[in-house]
C-alpha cells in the first residue's frame with residue numbers, strides 16, 4: 001500500500017458538514033466515525049473499499065496506472 005497517497009482519517013461531523021458526506025468514487029454515504037481516506041493527489045475523500053481498489057492501481061507517484069475510463073469502478 002502506498003500510504004503517502006492517502007491520509008487516513010476518521011470521519012468527523014466537521015468533515016461531513018463542510019467537505020463531503022459521500023465517497024467521491026462510489027457515492028456511498030460516509031458516517032461519523034467511519035474510516036475514510038483523503039486522496040492527496042485528487043483532493044477528495046474515499047471510503048475504505050475504494051481506497052483499497054485505488055491504491056492497487058497506483059504507482060509509487062500515486063498515479064493511476066490503469067485507464068480510469070475502463071469502467072473499473074462502480
Ligand SMILES: [Zn+2]
Pocket residue numbers: 023024025026027028046047048049050051
Ligand atoms: Zn467508495
